[in-house]
Amino acid sequence: MRFSRLVWNYSMMGSHRPAVLASGFGKNDELISPAQCRAGRALLQWSQQQLADAAHIGVVTVRQFESGAAEPRHATLDVIKRAFEAAGVIFEARGELVPGGPGVRLAEG
Incomplete structure (x- = not known):
């Protein structure tokens, strides 16, 4: 994943984690x-x-994401997408091949 800008958030306990302010997602990285x-x-x-x-x-992560009950972290969505792609699923961005919203199809072969 490419990030154009990364900052650190500090909690009250002193721990930190990166937070994405602006990302460099291209069509294939959506x-x-x-x-x-x-x-x-x-x-x-x-x-x-x-x-x-x-x-x-x-499995709870999958269930909550699909139902809209929770928004997983970008890293979690990335591993979900990669698992699908490894199994032959292709994700298409809005209007990428045909007019309309985002789509899903199987790779040939």
């Missing part, structure tokens, strides 16, 4: 939506547990 996640699972006929296993995350 994050996926909950609908694309559900569609990707449907294409692969994966359960939420199978996606969680492939992405090495908890």
Whole structure:
């Protein structure tokens, strides 16, 4: 992932973590939506547990993301997207190949 600017947030306890102010996401680096996640699972006929296993995350994370109950960190969305791509799912940005919203399809072969 490329970030154009990174800052550090300090909590009251003195710990810190990076926070993205502006990112350098290109078309192929865009994050996926909950609908694309559900569609990707449907294409692969994966359960939420199978996606969680492939992405090495908890099934609750998948469930909450797909339902819109929580917004995962960018790193979590990235590992979900990479798990799908490793299985042959291609994510298309809004209007990338055809007019309309973002899409999902299987790679040929």
